[in-house]
Amino acid sequence: MNKLKKCLLAVIATAFTLTAFAAAPAHAAKDPAKGDYTLSVEMQTGQIRLLPDDIVVISLQNNPTTGYSVSAKITGTKKAVKLSKGFYAATPSPSGMVGGGGVTNWGLEAIKPGVATVVVTMTAPGGKVEQTFKLKVFVTAK
Numbered sequence: 001m002n003k004l005k006k007c008l009l010a011v012i013a014t015a016f017t018l019t020a021f022a023a024a025p026a027h028a029a030k031d032p033a034k035g036d037y038t039l040s041v042e043m044q045t046g047q048i049r050l051l052p053d054d055i056v057v058i059s060l061q062n063n064p065t066t067g068y069s070v071s072a073k074i075t076g077t078k079k080a081v082k083l084s085k086g087f088y089a090a091t092p093s094p095s096g097m098v099g100g101g102g103v104t105n106w107g108l109e110a111i112k113p114g115v116a117t118v119v120v121t122m123t124a125p126g127g128k129v130e131q132t133f134k135l136k137v138f139v140t141a142k
Contacts (some may be wrong), residue, residue, distance in 0.1 A: 004015035009023070021030055023074060024030050037075070038048075045097050045134050046135055048135060048137055049068070049137075049140060050110035050137060050138070050140075051139070051142060052110050052111060052113070053072070053109070054086070054108065054110045055107060055109075055110075056110075056134065057105050057106070057108070058105065058107075058118060058120070058121055059104070059105050060104050061102070061103050062101065062103070062122065063099070064086075065101075067125030068123065068125065068130070069122070070120060070122050071123070072106050072116060072129030074111045074116050074119075075117045076115050076116040077114030077115055077116050080110070080111055080115065081111055081114075081137055082109045082111055083107070083108055083118065084108075085106075086104045086105065087104065087105050088102055089102050090102035090106065091103070106118075110137070112139060113135065113141050114139050115138055115139070116136075116137045116139070117135065117137065118135040119132065119133070119134050120133045120134075
């Protein structure tokens with residue numbers, strides 16, 4: 001299993017214990033096995049600077065039971081980053097109620113210097129794009 005998939009699975013397993021940021025700096029969860037950090041970002045329009053081999057998990061709260069869908073794509077220097085396929089995790093409900101929503105997570109790995117943009121869109125059941133978030137990613141040399 002490659003590094004991006006391992007990191008994404010580890011973060012998803014602990015997704016409900018991680019804190020994401022709004023306008024403040026993000027919290028980083030230390031990986032005790034490797035001594036490095038994984039950053040979790042709640043999707044919003046903004047920017048982030050990464051070094052090659054940095055891995056970030058991008059999260060967006062959503063509820064696919066409403067018929068809305070979310071998707072993510074890379075624009076700009078596409079070879080600067082690698083984006084995983086989105087993974088939806090429902091938020092557990094203590095009452096056992098279903099349809100309460102959850103979070104879609106994407107793993108983003110910085111590959112080489114360049115500027116890319118992660119574009120996440122939320123689309124209504126009829127096909128109309130309801131929301132678009134753009135996260136500009138600056139990958140700089142080590």
